[in-house]
Amino acid sequence: MGIVLNLYNRLKHREYREAIVAFSYLWTYLGFVNLLFGVSANSVSAWFDPDGTVNLWVPILGIGYGTGNNGVYPLLPMSAQMFTLLCLVLPLAIMTVTSLMGKMDGLVEYLEYSIGMISHTVSYARIFALNTVHLILSSMFVQMLPALIEIPVPPISVLGVEIVPPQVWEHGVLVEPYIPLLGALVGTIVVGILEGLLAFMHTLRLHFVEWFSKFYHAGGTPFRPYAVSRLFTRPVNEPVAQAPLLTN
Structure with a gap:
């Protein structure tokens, strides 16, 4: 989303060279992600295999089914090598050439995109x-505090991913999963407070480091905060200026 908004801002301010760089960066990034999930996440050499296959990565749909030809991602009518050339090498070359056209600023922008x-x-x-x-943290509270009440938990699986197995190991013995009430209650309160603090700090980092870098545009216009100026009205408590008395 941030990359798309960056592209939109470049087009909005008619920075067409920077827009080409942003578009090629988006193109490269999507191709890179599809190579990870649609070809192989373990072997880069598989990306350049002329006889290899490539599948279209579909977000969320393939969770729990692995990468590549997992029976969920649709097969694309091209080889892995051709996809790598079209969706990774080509946009990366366009981004490099277009960035270098901006001289030093373009070089800095290219390094920023590459590192980003x-x-x-x-x-x-x-x-x-x-x-x-x-x-x-949760397991620490569960193990240290007495259970008091054991709440049984049925097996749960989501999109092929086993969330709660039918049996779990406890002290070397297979038992049916359960929730210890006291440990879960105290652990949830303590962990919730700590994770709330972590979420607050990560939100600040995302706003000031990542999101602001997508929206900030140095247009040279001085900042003027919003203010309401009264032209035809005045506050109720403001005294009314009296006209001077006329003397003969």
């Missing part, structure tokens, strides 16, 4: 880190 492609993708690893912290 990696950093924005890797930054989503923080979601994995937060989930890991949530799991560790």
Whole structure:
């Protein structure tokens, strides 16, 4: 979404060279993501295989089914090598040439896009880190506090992903999953407070680091805060100026 908004802002301000760079960056990024999910996430050499196949990555639909030809992603009528050339190498070359046309500013912009492609993708690893912290803290309260009441939980699977298995290991013994009431209650309160603080800090980072970089445009217009100026009215408590007395 941020990349699309960046492209929109470039077109809005008639910065056509920068718009071409933004569009080619979006093209490259989508091709890169499709290569990860639609071809292989483990082997880059598979991207350049002239006999390899490529599948169209469909967000959310293929969760739990793996990558590549997983039976869910539709097959595209081209080889993996051709897709890599059209959707990764070609837009990357266009972005490079168009950026260098802007001289030093274009070079800085190109480096920013190149680093951003990696950093924005890797930054989503923080979601994995937060989930890991949530799991560790929750399990700590569950294991340290007595259960008091054990609430049974049925097996749950979503889109092929097993969320709650039929049986879990507890002290080396397979048992049916359950929720210990006291540990779950205390853990939810404490973890909720901590994760609320983390969510607040991450929201600030997203606003000031990532989102503002997409919206800010140095147009040279001085900032003037919104203000209401009265032209034909006056506040109720403001004294009325009296006309001077006329003397003979």
